[in-house]
Amino acid sequence: MTLPRYERRMENVHETPALLTGDPVHLDRLETALATSALTAGGRDLLRGLARLGRPAVFAGGGAGIEYGSLLKTSVNPEYLGAHVQEAAAHLRECGVDILIVPGMSGYPIGSMYAMAAGLPAILLKKQRLSAVALESDYPAGSFVIPSYTGDGDVVMSADQVAVEDVVHRVLEPQVAAQVEARSVELVVRLAGADDIIDKATMSQAVSDSGLIVGQAAVDTFIRQHREITGDAREITGRVEMTCWVTPLIKGYNRPQEHLQRLFGVTPFAGLNVTGVQIDPPAIGIEGLGILQYT
Numbered sequence: 001m002t003l004p005r006y007e008r009r010m011e012n013v014h015e016t017p018a019l020l021t022g023d024p025v026h027l028d029r030l031e032t033a034l035a036t037s038a039l040t041a042g043g044r045d046l047l048r049g050l051a052r053l054g055r056p057a058v059f060a061g062g063g064a065g066i067e068y069g070s071l072l073k074t075s076v077n078p079e080y081l082g083a084h085v086q087e088a089a090a091h092l093r094e095c096g097v098d099i100l101i102v103p104g105m106s107g108y109p110i111g112s113m114y115a116m117a118a119g120l121p122a123i124l125l126k127k128q129r130l131s132a133v134a135l136e137s138d139y140p141a142g143s144f145v146i147p148s149y150t151g152d153g154d155v156v157m158s159a160d161q162v163a164v165e166d167v168v169h170r171v172l173e174p175q176v177a178a179q180v181e182a183r184s185v186e187l188v189v190r191l192a193g194a195d196d197i198i199d200k201a202t203m204s205q206a207v208s209d210s211g212l213i214v215g216q217a218a219v220d221t222f223i224r225q226h227r228e229i230t231g232d233a234r235e236i237t238g239r240v241e242m243t244c245w246v247t248p249l250i251k252g253y254n255r256p257q258e259h260l261q262r263l264f265g266v267t268p269f270a271g272l273n274v275t276g277v278q279i280d281p282p283a284i285g286i287e288g289l290g291i292l293q294y295t
Contacts, residue, residue, distance in 0.1 A: 005145040006206040011063035024293035038288035042084030046271045049080030056282045062149040072196045084271040088246040089117035091269040095244040097192040098171045101211040111194040121167040130154040142213035159214045168218035187238035197249040201256035208242045215240035
């Protein structure tokens with residue numbers, strides 16, 4: 001087994017920064033603090049939902065984090081997510097994105113909302129348990145291995161190549177038609193990534209690497225099939241670009257923005273930038289607001 005493997009460092013409780021050094025915002029004063037905060041409308045609604053439905057927690061496979069499943073995974077409420085989704089969709093449109101790549105299954109609820117709001121196709125990187133007897137050829141191109149955040153062992157993430165080829169075909173066919181009189185043809189597919197949270201950008205890096213591989217394979221297939229069907233003998237070049245990332249939550253204190261900017265030239269768009277997590281007493285830091293204390 002030689003699938004690429006991405007290691008997510010455990011975030012130990014004692015490594016999270018101390019938060020309660022200033023004047024924290026208690027839940028009963030949240031609305032007053034939001035009124036004078038620097039958060040967008042989408043960010044304010046997200047924080048309202050996170051205050052009601054989220055809480056700092058410790059996860060077996062990831063360490064200290066935020067339990068936000070009731071906000072982004074097991075239920076969705078437009079009261080909390082609607083404005084943020086529209087803001088993220090506007091960012092995707094501004095970036096000229098063609099296809100959204102989303103890790104599953106936890107990232108798919110919010111990713112599908114982004115895709116629908118932006119009018120984009122979304123490709124899920126499906127999750128399956130890593131088999132000790134499986135061969136690399138058993139998995140599609142672009143598959144990778146990553147530890148489960150919840151501590152359930154290693155998983156393999158893979159794209160549905162048939163679905164990728166279908167959406168890439170629909171992206172590239174108009175580009176070929178627009179260059180029918182050109183002496184050579186240049187094709188480009190612009191990808192974006194989405195997830196429910198970006199912690200250390202390990203998953204974001206893996207998804208980006210995978211998307212570029214499966215996207216390029218689909219572009220190459222399109223060019224080959226186009227030549228076979230039409231007999232087009234012109235020079236045709238095709239490339240895939242990772243253009244942006246969108247997420248409701250980003251752990252800014254782990255500096256994932258710098259990691260993605262360095263690797264892909266992408267600065268993620270996030271609804272809330274978490275500046276710290278504290279387990280006891282439970283609190284989270286939010287850029288543009290301060291410290292939200294749960295007790």
